[in-house]
Amino acid sequence: MNAHASVQASDLVPAMRQRQWAQKTRDVVLCRRVIDETHDVKTFVLTSAADRMFCFSAGQYVLVHLRINDTAVTRCYSVSSPPTRPLDLQITVKRTPGGLVSNWLHDHLRPGSEMEIEGPLGSFNLDELPSQKPVFLSGGSGVTPIMSMLRALTDRADDREVRFIHSAKAPGDIIFRSELDALAARFPNVQVALVCSQGDPAWTGSTGRIDGRMLLSLVPDLHTRTVFACGPEGYMKTARACLDAIGFPPEQYHEESFGGSNGTRSELASAIPSSVRFARSGVEHHCTPGETVLEAARKCGIYIPTACQQGVCGTCRITKLSGEVAMEDLGGLTPEEKSAGYVLACCSRPQGTVLLDI
Structure with a gap:
């Protein structure tokens, strides 16, 4: 390479860095392609309208x-594509009966459509939770962050011994089935097991629900590995229960959960009469037992942006000026944010009188 070419190449580095998607960037994206994965699951291939490259960790969400209908709505979706392919970003969405956003995406998002996304977010990823011997457990559309991790590892020809166990209702509901089969055939260090709760005459894989015996038969050295699990709350409860039953070390377990409730109301409800005062709005609301700040705000007609409603994404972060709340978050706030007085409206329940900066 001559000197002139070398200088030109070096000039590209800062330009590329300026084009990178920074943490918690809000950006307009274009839908480039829609892929039918199953009868009720689609993958949307997105590119930045500002021609940015997407920089994130495998396992994060946006x-x-x-x-x-003239209403602003926000939802969080795990990225299913890997960070090793930075020119596009993919989200894989299951149509949920009655689901406002999932149905809108399936029915209206087409190649050429624009929308806004924000990210990347989330600590469920291989950069913050490294492992030399990962076991990936996923149920249904919980496969999406796991697939991002697997694609990143195989793109890099990583030689880590990966074990992937995915559960679906029926063979036709297995998302990324052909790709999972191809990756397992191509990479000898990757073993994939597909489990269906309902089989069919042509199905030769495992049938039923995961339990401790099944996990140990598929991964005999399970106790020496790190588990990464994602799926609907029912699946997650089953996964946690069967791992606990076989004495799996809890410090070797990490999860990304969705579709569950915001804690147990009976445990979090307070017998103390509680109220919320919204300082900037000038409104005070007397809470019912177990009522969250988000529920109180909605009853008062006060808008608080929200997405996961489980204490994961941090979208509903607001500043608490005084008072106490019982907050059961799932990592949506950093320790520094908590120290600064932030709370999450979706999973915070007032304990007495609480003053909020909103």
Whole structure:
């Protein structure tokens, strides 16, 4: 390479860095392609309208900002593509009966459509939770962050011994089935097991629900590994229960959960009469037992942005000026944010009188 070419190549580095997607960036994206994965699951291939490259960790998620029926709505979706392919970003969405956003995406997002996303977000990823011997457990559309991790590892020809166990209702519901089979055939260090709760005459894989015996038969050295699990709350409860039953070390377990409730109301409800005062709005609300700040705000007509409603994404972060709340978050706030007085409206329940900066 001559000197002139070398200088030109070096000039590209800062330009590329300026084009990178920074943490918690809000950006307009274009839908480039829609892929039918199963009868009720689609993958949306997105590129940045500002021609940015997407920089994130495998396993993280984004917030999708939409306006539906003149109402602003936000939802969080795990990225299913790997960071090793930075020119596009993919989200894989299952159509949920009655689901406002999932149905809108399936029915309206087409190649050429624009929308806003924000990210990347989330600590469920291989950069913050490294492992030399990962076991990936996923159920249903919980496969999406796990697939991002697997694609990143195989793109890099990583030689880590990966064990992937995915559960689905029926063979036709297995997301990324052909790709999972191809990756397992191509990479000898990757072993994939597909489990269906309902089989069919042509199905030769495992049938039923995961339990401790099944996990140990598929991964005999399970206790020496790190588990990464993602799926609907029912699946997650089953996974946690069977791992606990076989004495799996809890410090070797990490999860990303969705579709569950915001804690147990009976445990979090307070017998103390509680109220919320919204300082900037000038409104005070007397809470019912177990009522969250988000529920109180909605009853008062006060808008608080929200997405996961489980204390994961941090979208509903607000500043508490005084008072106490019982907050059961799932990592949506950093220790520094908690020290600064932030709380998450979706999973914070007032304990007495609480003053909020909103």
